[in-house]
Amino acid sequence: MQKVDVLVIGAGPAGTAAAIAAKEAGAKEVLIVERGDRIGGILNQCIHNGFGLQLFGEELTGPEYAQRYADKTENAGIEVLLQTIVLKIEKDRSVLLQNTTGIFQVSCGSVIVATGCRERPRGAINIPGSRPSGIFSAGTAQKLVNIKGYMPGKNVVILGSGDIGLIMARRMTLEGARVLAVCEIMPYSSGLKRNIVQCLESFDIPLHLSTTVTKILGKERVERVEISAVDSSFKPIDGTQRIIECDTLLLSVGLIPENELLDGLDIEMDTTTGGAIVNDKMETSAQGIFACGNCLHVHDLADYASLEAEIAGKNAALFTLEKRNHTTEIPFLAGFGITGIVPQKVSLDALKNGVVISLRVKQPFENSRVIIKNENKVIKEVREQHFLPGEMIRFTLKADNAEILIAEVIKND
Amino acid sequence: MIYDVVIIGSGVVGGLAAYQMSKYDLKIAVLDSAAESATGASCANSGILHAGYDAEEGTLKARLNVLGNSLMDKICDELDVPIKRNGSLLIAFSKEQKKIIENLYNRGIANGVTGLDILNKKETLELEPEINPEIVAALYAPSAGIISPFELAIAAVETAALNGAELFFNCEVQSIIEEKNYITLNCSNNQIKTKYVINCAGVNADKLSGIEDFRITPRKGEYLLLDKKNSNIVSHTIFPCPTEKGKGILLAPTVHGNIILGPTSTYTSDREDVETSAAGIEAVVQQCMHYVPTLEVKGTITSFAGLRASSNKQDFLIDFAPNSTRQINAAGIDSPGLTASPAIALMLEQMLQKAGLALKPKPVFNQRERVIHMNELSLQQRNNIIKNNPAYGKIICRCEQISEGEIIDAIKRGATTVDGVKRRVRAGMGRCQGSFCLPSVIEILARELNISPEQVTKCGGKSIYITGTNR
Amino acid sequence: MIKNLTCICCPIGCTLTAELEADKISSISGNKCKRGIQYAQEELFNPVRILTTTIFIPEKNTMLPVRSDKPLPKDKMCGCVSFIKTIKVDLPIKMGQILVNNIEGTAIIASCDMK
Numbered sequence: 001m002q003k004v005d006v007l008v009i010g011a012g013p014a015g016t017a018a019a020i021a022a023k024e025a026g027a028k029e030v031l032i033v034e035r036g037d038r039i040g041g042i043l044n045q046c047i048h049n050g051f052g053l054q055l056f057g058e059e060l061t062g063p064e065y066a067q068r069y070a071d072k073t074e075n076a077g078i079e080v081l082l083q084t085i086v087l088k089i090e091k092d093r094s095v096l097l098q099n100t101t102g103i104f105q106v107s108c109g110s111v112i113v114a115t116g117c118r119e120r121p122r123g124a125i126n127i128p129g130s131r132p133s134g135i136f137s138a139g140t141a142q143k144l145v146n147i148k149g150y151m152p153g154k155n156v157v158i159l160g161s162g163d164i165g166l167i168m169a170r171r172m173t174l175e176g177a178r179v180l181a182v183c184e185i186m187p188y189s190s191g192l193k194r195n196i197v198q199c200l201e202s203f204d205i206p207l208h209l210s211t212t213v214t215k216i217l218g219k220e221r222v223e224r225v226e227i228s229a230v231d232s233s234f235k236p237i238d239g240t241q242r243i244i245e246c247d248t249l250l251l252s253v254g255l256i257p258e259n260e261l262l263d264g265l266d267i268e269m270d271t272t273t274g275g276a277i278v279n280d281k282m283e284t285s286a287q288g289i290f291a292c293g294n295c296l297h298v299h300d301l302a303d304y305a306s307l308e309a310e311i312a313g314k315n316a317a318l319f320t321l322e323k324r325n326h327t328t329e330i331p332f333l334a335g336f337g338i339t340g341i342v343p344q345k346v347s348l349d350a351l352k353n354g355v356v357i358s359l360r361v362k363q364p365f366e367n368s369r370v371i372i373k374n375e376n377k378v379i380k381e382v383r384e385q386h387f388l389p390g391e392m393i394r395f396t397l398k399a400d401n402a403e404i405l406i407a408e409v410i411k412n413d
Numbered sequence: 414m415i416y417d418v419v420i421i422g423s424g425v426v427g428g429l430a431a432y433q434m435s436k437y438d439l440k441i442a443v444l445d446s447a448a449e450s451a452t453g454a455s456c457a458n459s460g461i462l463h464a465g466y467d468a469e470e471g472t473l474k475a476r477l478n479v480l481g482n483s484l485m486d487k488i489c490d491e492l493d494v495p496i497k498r499n500g501s502l503l504i505a506f507s508k509e510q511k512k513i514i515e516n517l518y519n520r521g522i523a524n525g526v527t528g529l530d531i532l533n534k535k536e537t538l539e540l541e542p543e544i545n546p547e548i549v550a551a552l553y554a555p556s557a558g559i560i561s562p563f564e565l566a567i568a569a570v571e572t573a574a575l576n577g578a579e580l581f582f583n584c585e586v587q588s589i590i591e592e593k594n595y596i597t598l599n600c601s602n603n604q605i606k607t608k609y610v611i612n613c614a615g616v617n618a619d620k621l622s623g624i625e626d627f628r629i630t631p632r633k634g635e636y637l638l639l640d641k642k643n644s645n646i647v648s649h650t651i652f653p654c655p656t657e658k659g660k661g662i663l664l665a666p667t668v669h670g671n672i673i674l675g676p677t678s679t680y681t682s683d684r685e686d687v688e689t690s691a692a693g694i695e696a697v698v699q700q701c702m703h704y705v706p707t708l709e710v711k712g713t714i715t716s717f718a719g720l721r722a723s724s725n726k727q728d729f730l731i732d733f734a735p736n737s738t739r740q741i742n743a744a745g746i747d748s749p750g751l752t753a754s755p756a757i758a759l760m761l762e763q764m765l766q767k768a769g770l771a772l773k774p775k776p777v778f779n780q781r782e783r784v785i786h787m788n789e790l791s792l793q794q795r796n797n798i799i800k801n802n803p804a805y806g807k808i809i810c811r812c813e814q815i816s817e818g819e820i821i822d823a824i825k826r827g828a829t830t831v832d833g834v835k836r837r838v839r840a841g842m843g844r845c846q847g848s849f850c851l852p853s854v855i856e857i858l859a860r861e862l863n864i865s866p867e868q869v870t871k872c873g874g875k876s877i878y879i880t881g882t883n884r
Numbered sequence: 885m886i887k888n889l890t891c892i893c894c895p896i897g898c899t900l901t902a903e904l905e906a907d908k909i910s911s912i913s914g915n916k917c918k919r920g921i922q923y924a925q926e927e928l929f930n931p932v933r934i935l936t937t938t939i940f941i942p943e944k945n946t947m948l949p950v951r952s953d954k955p956l957p958k959d960k961m962c963g964c965v966s967f968i969k970t971i972k973v974d975l976p977i978k979m980g981q982i983l984v985n986n987i988e989g990t991a992i993i994a995s996c997d998m999k
Contacts, residue, residue: 035808040996047936047949047995053894061936063949063996067979070997085808100803102796121846123638123715130688131717133831133871133878137848144852144879149940149947150866151881174937174965175883193897197890198933202958219685220876236691247880301895883947883969884940 004029005320006313007095007108009086009261012041014293015114016069017306021313022112023076026321030078031106033097035085039073040066041116042139043302045146048167050194054303065302089113089261093288109320110288112312113261117274117294119164120254122216127159129215134222138164138252145171153248157225158182159213161189161196162390163300165252170199172250179205180244183227185212185234188364190390192300213249214241222247257295265289272339273297279329279345280355282312283319290316297342297358300392304358308342311356325349335408337361338370346397346405354398359407361387368411374402415595415606416440416579417770421586421621422613424455425562426746428569429488429758430611434765435573438773442605443570443578444598446585446617448873449833451566453615454750456836457687457719459636459663459673460562461650463749464501464554466521466529467660473729475524477753477760482556484755492568493784494561495668501557501650502537504704505550510654514552517655521554528555543646543705557650559668562751563836568781571826575779580827581605583873586614589621589740596739609770611741611761612734616684616722618744623734629745631684631720632659634676635693640712640844641670651704660748662700664708669839671714674701680723687718714844721747729753731760738768785822786838788814809857810850812843817857824861832872834858855879889927893919900924931958937965939973939983941998948973949995956988968992975999 005027008019011034022030038044043051046062053059060068073080084099093108119137136144136152138160144150145168156177158165161184169179182200187210189196200207208227214236215226229240257274268277268285275296276284282292292305292312299305318324327349332341340360361370365387372380379399387393387409397405417439420427428450431443447453462482468474489496505511514531521529530553537551538544544551574580585601589610598605612621619629650665658678667673677693694716702708724730724745734740741764743757750757766772787795787805798818799806805818815838823837831847831854834840840854841847847854855878859866870876885904890897900914902924912924926932932955938947956964964987971984977998982991 035811044949044996047938047951049934049936049951050895059894059934061949061951061995064951064979067996083807085811087814096792098795098799098806098808100799100806102799102806103792118845119848121715121844121848123846124713124844126637126689126691126694126713126716128689128691128694128716130686133876136851136878140848140851145883146938146949147947148852148856148866149882149884149938150852150855150879151883152878154880174962176881176962192895193890193899194892194895197897198892202931202933214691215688217688220870220872220874883938 001094001105001107003107004031005109006030006112006316007106007110008032008112008114010034010041010114010116010293011036011039011080012114012116012293013043013065013069013302014116014305014309015041015112016073018112018114018292018309018313018316019078020069020072020076021310022317023078025314025317027109027317032073032078032080033084033086034080034082037083039070039080045139045142047146051302054301055306062302069306086261089265089289091265091286110290110316112290112292112316113259113295114293114309115258115261115295117255117257117298119251120256122251125253127213127216129217130219132216132218132220132222134218134247135216135249135251138168138250141168141250142171145175151175151177153177155180155246156248156250157213157244157246158250158252160184160252161191161207162252163191163195165250166191166195166199168250168252169205170203173203173205179203180246181206181208181227183208183211183213185210185230188388190388212236216249222249225249255294255298257298259295270344272334273342277344278342280311280343280347280350281315282308282343283315288319297340300390304392304394307356330402330404332357332405332407334359335406337363337365337409338407341407348401351397351399351402354396356394357397358392358394360389360392361409362389364388365409368409370407370409372397373406373408374399375404414440415608416442417607418609418611418765419444419598419605419607420611420613422615422618423450423566423570423580424453424613424615425451425566425569425751425754426743426757427611427613428566428573429754430613430743430761431573431578432492432569433758433762435576435578436774436778438775439770441573441578442581442607443573444581444584444586444600444605446583446601448582448830448870449828450570451563451836452832452872454719454721455566456563457636457717458562458634458751459665459676460559460667460751461663461665462496462558462560462752464521464529464557465524465526465749465752466517466552466554467655467749468524470520470523473731474749474753477729477756478749479525481753481756485558485560485752488755489560489565491780492565492572493781494564494568496558496560497668498556498558499649499666500553500555501652502541502544503552503554503652503654504537504544504548505654506548508549511550513654514550517552526554526556529553541647541649541651543707544651545704545706559650559665560751561668565754567837572781574827575781576775586621589623591737591739609739609741609765609768611743613743613746615746616720618722618742619724622730622742622744623737623740624742626725627730627744628725629722630680630682630725631686632723632747633679633681633686633718633720635689635697635716635718636673636675637694637697637710637716638714639672639674639710640714643672643709643712644670646672646705646708653700653704662697664701664704674698676719681720684720687720689716689718693718715846723747729757731757733764741765781826785819787816787819809853810840810843812845812849813839815840820854820857821861824858829862830870830872831855831858831878851878887928889924891915891920891923893923902928904928932956933958933961935961935964936995937968939968939971941973941975943975944998948977948998950983950992951995952987952990953993954990956990960988964988
């Protein structure tokens with residue numbers, strides 16, 4: 001059985017960054033396992049620019065960002081097994097892999113799970129109606145258009161105005177389709193403002209907020225969709241239904257961290273992130289198993305996924321090399337208005353040097369600030385013009401000591 | 414050329430009839446108006462094998478349900494189709510409902526059902542701790558089971574084809590003309606002559622029945638399918654007390670480890686209307702939460718609807734058409750049609766024999782090669798298969814862990830559409846519902862069938878995915 | 885005249901306010917960095933965009949992601965996508981390699997390596 005110091009599952013922006021960091025921290029045998037046919041993960045199909053601004057100070061396309069990490073991975077002497085999937089992670093960190101050469105086991109000093117996320121399908125949100133062809137999740141349409149070169153439709157309605165939906169509105173238009181509308185169930189778009197401008201406004205594509213698709217119609221292929229306005233509880237308002245004739249519905253209705261490999265390992269999971277509960281080293285409750293990137297919590301920027309992954313990589317290497325210190329960990333709890341805190345546990349020695357914290361607000365807040373308390377004492381404030389759930393809040397938290405950390409939103413007086 | 418037997422419809426009824434008749438030295442053809450088998454009620458039902466206490470004594474439904482149930486294990490073994498005897502619990506919430514259970518119990522005994530028992534609340538909750546503690550009793554039927562209905566139909570049709578039956582898809586029978594020595598079937602793309610014809614055309618069987626006052630009104634049932642993660646919630650099929658509307662909304666495991674909720678019951682005039690509705694899905698959820706209050710429906714994978722071929726005749730119509738010695742109708746086959754299907758096939762065989770068809774058993778009758786389902790095999794077995802054929806090592810459907818080799822198999826066995834692949838090997842039935850594997854399945858179908866990706870369809874006809882290329 | 889626009893230079897998306905006097909910009913505010921000023925000037929009179937699209941590579945049966953080296957006029961984007969489709973590219977390709985020069989004042993370059 002092959003032995004590796006660090007096994008990384010996934011060669012996307014998180015997996016590659018983690019592997020490189022593990023190598024740099026002293027791990028000798030670092031292996032990345034990737035189910036696709038090249039390094040890059042989802043970035044390979046994200047052909048638009050907007051990546052790398054934080055990390056490289058440049059606006060790269062997804063493939064360019066991926067290529068940079070692919071080059072670094074190769075130069076670092078990291079082994080990559082492409083078109084290989086992980087069947088199972090065992091409790092002793094031996095891992096079962098499969099590809100066209102067969103099924104084989106690898107014994108691992110530590111494992112980093114960087115498996116990204118999947119899209120929420122139509123079935124999970126139960127849009128009523130028929131089940132014709134022509135309904136795609138936005139990412140599947142993106143793969144068809146950008147990797148395979150196939151157009152999934154001609155007259156398109158998009159449900160969901162997150163970045164993937166907006167990007168696909170533009171992409172489909174550039175390739176000759178008519179995007180008739182983008183519908184968004186919330187009263188605001190969760191996508192970047194720049195994408196509203198460059199993907200919708202620039203192409204005169206209407207955005208209908210507080211609107212959802214209430215029925216899909218069509219016997220064999222989509223023929224039309226019914227859209228309706230929704231109230232503050234997101235229930236369709238009777239009488240507001242109208243029909244849009246189309247042949248395609250793209251769904252951009254949420255990303256779900258992909259953590260099936262953690263089943264059976266009794267790893268503590270966080271229902272607010274969809275990912276594992278981790279400490280500041282990105283280590284899960286199972287010793288030696290780390291998580292980073294979109295499978296830990298859905299990121300807005302690939303750059304931050306990579307930065308977070310570096311922490312996982314470094315600490316996975318230290319774990320294998322048995323160079324870790326164990327210090328007291330304290331919990332980081334979500335108070336009013338806050339959700340999705342990562343890491344959920346912070347060690348005191350790391351806190352002394354500064355720990356990068358990510359969190360989100362549960363709803364939009366104006367005229368407010370996010371405060372971090374150590375029990376009752378405020379130790380940090382984050383001030384912004386406004387806070388939106390679609391924009392991850394990221395900051396460094398530093399303190400000499402603490403008992404329990406709480407993040408909450410309070411109104412500015 | 415004149416066939417001996419032509420079967421119209423390749424769902425479970427037509428499929429098992431074809432399977433049965435293909436054991437004899439006969440020229441057989443199976444026609445279906447759709448692109449593939451099992452695209453009607455057979456792909457959109459609860460997959461339940463009923464014990465047989467529901468139907469009135471003396472009816473065909475009663476007799477064929479019990480007989481079919483007893484034949485299913487053997488049929489599934491022959492056809493290599495999964496089956497589970499998980500038993501059913503029909504729960505009562507009141508004294509009145511308990512009386513209904515007692516009547517059903519007695520009816521079951523009269524119908525020949527074995528193993529029936531009436532359990533009290535404590536016994537029921539011991540079997541299924543998650544059931545609503547407000548129940549007072551339950552009718553327990555250990556002979557009830559679960560099966561994959563479309564896999565059954567498809568396996569039956571594939572095996573019939575393996576033994577010489579000819580399959581005609583996209584072939585809609587428009588009229589049946591009976592001459593003295595044969596029947597002419599005028600089809601959308603064909604004209605077929607046969608000595609005997611069996612009409613198993615499901616929701617459209619009344620149009621071909623030759624009976625003026627026999628009417629099928631499709632009765633829609635909506636379903637919800639839950640993630641396998643929820644599968645521990647119940648192991649038996651949970652039924653409510655039946656009403657005049659029917660057996661009611663049930664909650665059951667599926668043979669593949671999901672949980673299925675449904676069906677509703679609403680008549681529709683549109684024979685192709687399989688739309689789900691917000692109200693229907695809501696009704697299914699509400700009802701099932703009444704049976705199992707701890708039910709979590711957050712893990713919904715999909716919802717779908719099927720049409721039952723309910724007729725104005727209360728019982729199955731399995732008989733010669735009026736003034737006919739050559740056309741047999743097997744029509745109005747709604748519940749318990751799935752359970753009854755092997756028994757219906759035997760009944761049809763007997764009728765054909767009585768009508769004069771000589772049944773000479775084939776000297777050699779071939780079952781299909783065991784279908785390779787990689788995730789059911791041991792690691793060693795899987796490794797051997799992959800070493801022999803690397804395509805089995807490439808995972809295409811990540812959620813259900815289905816390999817390219819299995820998808821190619823499905824196409825070789827007869828799948829010509831994405832749904833056909835899905836129903837044979839489950840690629841696309843997992844929690845991502847094909848988001849990941851669809852592009853690959855389209856490419857594999859195009860390559861294996863030697864067509865362009867733009868020609869690949871979901872279920873035939875105009876259900877294409879790709880409307881153009883950027884190449 | 886006052887015009888509000890959202891800067892698209894980076895993910896922050898500052899809301900810019902531009903004051904126009906006689907078809908000339910007299911002031912720009914709301915920008916967090918210098919790029920916002922240039923953006924407002926261009927966007928109001930000559931909007932440009934970076935173009936990203938794909939080219940088919942028959943030997944690999946896959947699409948190569950490509951981009952414009954510099955922004956090009958917004959209203960020429962669709963036309964450029966059509967033209968770029970006709971470009972024949974030989975393998976191997978290196979990221980940054982120029983595939984065609986002088987399209988609307990910019991080059992079209994490869995976004996990744998392809999062997």
